Amino acid sequence: MGIGGVMKRFDLEALPMGVNDGKYAGSFTSTVKSIIKSVLQGSVLHLYSGSSFMGDERVDLAHPNATLNCKVEEFIGNDRREWDWCLLDPPYAISQKSKLRDYEEVGSLSGNVAWRRQIKEYLRHHVDNVLWLDFCAPTILGFGRQKLWLLLPGGFHTVRVLSWLKREMKPLIPRATADEMVEK
Numbered sequence: 024m025g026i027g028g029v030m031k032r033f034d035l036e037a038l039p040m041g042v043n044d045g046k047y048a049g050s051f052t053s054t055v056k057s058i059i060k061s062v063l064q065g066s067v068l069h070l071y072s073g074s075s076f077m078g079d080e081r082v083d084l085a086h087p088n089a090t091l092n093c094k095v096e097e098f099i100g101n102d103r104r105e106w107d108w109c110l111l112d113p114p115y116a117i118s119q120k121s122k123l124r125d126y127e128e129v130g131s132l133s134g135n136v137a138w139r140r141q142i143k144e145y146l147r148h149h150v151d152n153v154l155w156l157d158f159c160a161p162t163i164l165g166f167g168r169q170k171l172w173l174l175l176p177g178g179f180h181t182v183r184v185l186s187w188l189k190r191e192m193k194p195l196i197p198r199a200t201a202d203e204m205v206e207k
């Protein structure tokens with residue numbers, strides 16, 4: 024139930040997540056890949072792209088499959104293009120640190136308030152649809168949830184959520200500078 028009693032409806036599907044091929048920590052499983060491929064179209068920006076080849080611009084700190092090796096924080100500070108889609112799979116806290124040995128940087132980004140402000144500000148101004156894989160289901164001002172996929176890894180592993188957020192309205196004020204950003 025939303026504010027003022029308005030029910031916000033979205034599709035919800037729960038399915039087994041499957042396992043990755045073991046070549047790169049945290050890489051999309053074939054189940055996740057096929058969901059992503061079934062919805063993406065038009066121009067696609069992929070942030071934290073790791074080993075994936077999906078997306079026209081793929082940004083990762085160091086993986087050679089990316090089109091751009093740099094920090095996402097830097098990229099979103101400079102990029103002014105418009106995208107039909109942004110796909111993002113930021114690192115989240117994983118208790119087994121050995122799983123992260125391949126990453127240049129580790130730690131959960133969704134727990135980082137400064138990062139959350141920056142990424143949401145960027146997405147509000149430059150992207151029409153967001154596909155966000157995380158262990159939470161983030162929301163962005165001006166976007167509605169279109170569909171959530173609950174990805175069940177089995178055992179005692181953390182459930183992941185793939186959220187499709189769709190733009191409902193354009194931001195009324197121009198993009199803020201990093202200093203002016205306030206989390207909505």
Ligand SMILES: C[S@@+](CC[C@H](N)C(=O)[O-])C[C@H]1O[C@@H](n2cnc3c(N)ncnc32)[C@H](O)[C@@H]1O
Nearest residue numbers: 049050051071072073074075083084094095112
């Ligand atoms: C969960 S993995 C993504 C894996 C990807 N979905 C795949 O199929 O291979 C997160 C990726 O983010 C990258 N990364 C971590 N911190 C970053 C940052 N600040 N800027 C850019 N990339 C970063 C890591 O190198 C890692 O490849």
